[in-house]
Every structure is written in C-alpha cells, then in structure tokens.
Amino acid sequence: MKTIKLLPVLLLFVLGSCSSIQVNSDFDKNIDFKQYKTYAFHKNGIDKAEISQLDKKRILRAIDAELSNKGMTKSDNPDLLINIFTKEREKVSVNQFNAGWGYGWGWGWNPYMWGGQQTIATSNTEGTLFIDLIDAKKQELIWQGEGVGYLTKNQAEKENRINEFVAKIMAQFPPQS
Numbered sequence: 001m002k003t004i005k006l007l008p009v010l011l012l013f014v015l016g017s018c019s020s021i022q023v024n025s026d027f028d029k030n031i032d033f034k035q036y037k038t039y040a041f042h043k044n045g046i047d048k049a050e051i052s053q054l055d056k057k058r059i060l061r062a063i064d065a066e067l068s069n070k071g072m073t074k075s076d077n078p079d080l081l082i083n084i085f086t087k088e089r090e091k092v093s094v095n096q097f098n099a100g101w102g103y104g105w106g107w108g109w110n111p112y113m114w115g116g117q118q119t120i121a122t123s124n125t126e127g128t129l130f131i132d133l134i135d136a137k138k139q140e141l142i143w144q145g146e147g148v149g150y151l152t153k154n155q156a157e158k159e160n161r162i163n164e165f166v167a168k169i170m171a172q173f174p175p176q177s
Helices: 002-018 043-047 053-069 155-170
Strands: 022-027 038-041 080-098 117-135 140-150
Touching: 022 155, 038 053, 043 080, 053 080, 053 155, 117 155, 140 155
Parallel strands: 038 080
Antiparallel strands: 022 140, 080 117, 117 140
C-alpha cells in the first residue's frame, strides 16, 4: 500500500527531473572579470550555429537581457565578444513493465497476472547550449558556460525554455573567486 502512495510522488520527481537544466562553466582564473563592461555578439561565430534563425534571435535576446541585468552595455567597441554554439541529440528510453496485478519480485508464475507485459518507448531531444565570452582585444576565450536539458518543439513553451537555459547559464557569470 505504501508503494501505491509513493508512486505519484516518484512520478512527479521523474517528470520534474526531465525539465531540469544542468549547467557548468569554466573560466580563466587569471582574469579580473570586473574590467569587462561592454559586449557585442560575434557575428561570424553565431552565423555558424546550426539552429534556426528564430531560435538564434531568441537566444541572443535572452543573453542581451541577462548581461543588461548585470550592468553591461552593448557597444560597437566591446570589451567582450559573445559567441554561441549548440548541439542536440535524440535520447530514447525504453521501459518494460507488467500490466495488471502481477507486480512483485523474484521468479515464478503468478496466477494473478492478467495484463501481460508492456513496452513503452519514448524519445526526447536533449540540447546543449554553449555561451562563450571572448576578450575582444586579445581574441582569447575567457569564460564558457554550458547548459544541457530537454528541448521542446511547442511554440508556446520554446521562448520560456530558451530564457531558462540562458538565465541558468549566465547566473554563473561573472565567476565568483
């Protein structure tokens, strides 16, 4: 009986974990990030990102909003150049379970199992967004943020998901020593 009560909680946890975004960042520890006040987007690098133009615009708007919230301004003569690139892959999950009352442990015949075995296969697209910050004068990568999570094709949710990716990645910039 306890198992039946815990099943909805477990299901909620599993579904909640699907929507999470894992983020990491790496940076040059010899850099004083307080010196960077202005930025611009690295057009040549962004043009190479293999995503739709609409999604590029969404990502760039989200980055622009996050950097503005941090007190940085866009400039024609920037301290930082911002570049993005993306990867995606299809993840397939296959689950098998006994349908009916035949749940239990161990081997053997169960006279109460009337539903048989069912297999459910699901697929999701997992995306990775990289945001690179490049010192404009030295042309060197100084910070890289990475976010990995499931993507949505639902138009209504897409912008929110992109904003969530960018906000979680940019929360790690500037790095705390």
